[in-house]
Amino acid sequence: MKHRLSLLILSLLLFTGCITEDVATDTRRGNFETLWQLFDERYCFFDYKAEEYGLDWRKVYEDYAVRVDEQMTEEQLFEVLSELCSELRDGHVNLVTPYGTSRYGAWFDDYPANYSDTLERCYLGRTEEYRSSGALKYKILPDNVGYVRCSSFENNFGDGTLHEMMRYLALCNGLILDIRNNGGGMLTAAEKLASLFVNEKTLAGYIMHKTGPAHAAFSAPEPLYVEPFEGLRWQKPVVVLVNRRTYSAANSFTMYLKGMPHVTILGDYTGGGSGMPLMSELPNGWSVRFSACPMLDRYGNHTELGIAPDVEADITSEDFQRSIDTLIETARTMLKQ
């Protein structure tokens, strides 16, 4: 009996043996195959994008496979693989190589900028005329409206920073929160800023992850909540300014606040980017970033391709020439009502 058991264990070990991954060799074809397969197994928006704009990942393989041969230079391979990445229409998909970083930019290039740092200076004034802490700049505009410019979520906000900012703006009639051109960063930073505007634990959306290589292999959506900030709640109206470059964690911030009673989203669609990106690499050492964990809004809808504003507005060329930011002025008008 003991011998049989030992034999069984030994055979299992021999049968299972070494655990390895089949990876193509470091050739032009091998790198193409690895990239396509990596997306095929780990990218999270295939079914959604097939519905939205007819993405057919198998056809993408057929279209691009014929463009790859062993005679092409590495730089030419980079160009072809960059185009392949762009088929996903995802700002979170990047190929990082010595020849540059591939990036898809049509999600903002094809639309009005709706933001100008020159105009921002017109409202914030000189350096000594506004307060600043990390990615936050803020001041009280002449009509007693608070203006907060949040340019990034790259770093989390300190409790003291937010306390001090809200104390400074406490007597304002309303708040303009400008997250245009905010390319995102840490979700925890977005959650923390959003926590200033909720009175109770609030359902803000859902997050999922892939459970296997199949396109539709996903976990059940798990709720995302925003908890109220400790000892501080903003109760007055808020207008959040967004544009097509409001992306990733800033897109999530918009998702958290959209639909709240005293919050209005003003501007253009956000840029989207609702898939939390993970990293991997190709046999030639090039890094690949790809969306892996999709987030949904509180109604279960994808926000990968952007969130519609409550009130649409663009900076007009007439206003721009007169150094007026149409969005800020629209927000001020709304807050006066």
Added chain:
Amino acid sequence: MHIKLSPLLLLLQLLLCPTLATAQERERTVLVGVGAQNVLDTYLSPLEYTGTNISFHSSSRRSLSDKHADWQFQRSCWADLGFVSSPTDDNDEWDGQLQFDWAWRYRWNIAEGLQLWAGPMAEVGAGFTYSMRGGNNPAQGRIAIALGGSAIARYDFRLWQKPLRLEGRADIPLLGAAFSPRYGQSYYEIFSLGHYDANVQLTHVGNAPTARLLCTLSAPIGRSRLHIGYRGEARQSRLHHLKRHSWLNTLMIGYSYSFRILRQ
């Protein structure tokens, strides 16, 4: 006369042995090593990383009691730290692992100078792989427990009038549990949001074929023994479609010493 113990009696013996024993000989061993490591973790990269590993091992071995001298108990600690690079040298990873195990083995005298010990083993371990590439998945964490088998073969012989000892130890975890993120799950979901999704998995030789071999040649020097040897280890898993392996080939060197504990 060999004493046969039922599992229940053995357990009782293990619990009571500290009080029953009156004089126990213990052997403590400390080994350090350096060697080669091969790491694969498909959560981080599909590529195998190779590099250098440094190891530390200590163990304490004793008989269960004077009455049951054919049974030995050994507890061991294994600590490993590796620095490995991608095949193209574009990225590096740190890999660390800390293992503790407890083995109970029964002795058979096979031939003159040749002894074999074998029995059950329990182990617990934790480790990490940290990729310098960064991003939202810069690291992979591991924690696992397992029950398995452990065996030691020892051969005492003389060469050039010197008493030498050749000893080989093999450990194989058979059944246990291990932490693993799901295929595409981020650590943000697990630790920041507390979204657990079958993150503790049953492991067995089918999905986590793991084995360790330690072979040493030792010679007495004064009251101690000097050891030199080889350690090979394949720690592997295939959980939630994520593949992981750490293969070690290490040259070990160290010493052991024996002493007796007298109890009233």
